[in-house]
Amino acid sequence: MEIHLILLFMIFAGIVAVEVKDLISSLIALSAAGLALSLGFLVLKAPSLAITQLVVEILCVIILIRATINKDLPMVKDGRWFFNTVATVLFIGCFLVFSYFALKELPAFGQPLMRVSGEYLAGGFTQTGVANLVSAITLNFRSYDALAEAAIIFASIIGVLAITRRIGKTNEQ
């Protein structure tokens, strides 16, 4: 029941973040949704995820405020708003209908499929010696995932450096 309240709060914060005119207020609403997500992870018995989400959320807000500070601009009114809105609502409606049919095939809330992770739970401590099973899976059973994650982070850093560099722009006037 707490998770329903947290999800409703996240939907409300998301709608506020989408619809408010001021960009900084929008960012604050987004970070409220992220902190509610961290609380939701705690309710869903995932404390390591909650800690990570808290840190990542604060970093995201700092980066986004860096991007938008002193750059607020008035929204344009002209253009094809009617076609835009109708297409968006149609697409979201199709998505919700298909997701409703897909959700019937999923296991019910509260009874997960434990086919693979049952073995991790049974033999995780004896095989790895780590009490926190999430760390055991991340760093031992599925450590290639952690390796690929590090590779993606390095690719992202290289991309940021390549996008924001100043060298090579001397020909512009």
Next chain:
Amino acid sequence: MSTYLLCFILFCVGLYCILRKRNIVKIIIGLGIIEYSVNMFLVLIGYRMQGRAPILAKDQAINNMVDPLTQAMVLTTIVIGLALMVLVVSIAIRIYEKYGTFDITKIRRLRG
């Protein structure tokens, strides 16, 4: 079931933001909302009723834990989401330097 549907409604809020808004920062905010909803959905799938966190203690039974596999995957996803956000924000800053606006309908000039 209702929990999953609330999660999908949150996804749809982010999708509406991406498809409808014209400010690049709003589109990035929509991406963030979609990322939150997907993370929440994956953790919801692995939740077990009256379960406890997948951390071993001395005197507790092992057979009532929530699914640790989805939590490990979501841990990867959160960090990759941060990397994605940094990359998209740097592209947005660069576009603002070049065009002087965040409006995607004004970013039309083809320049090499």
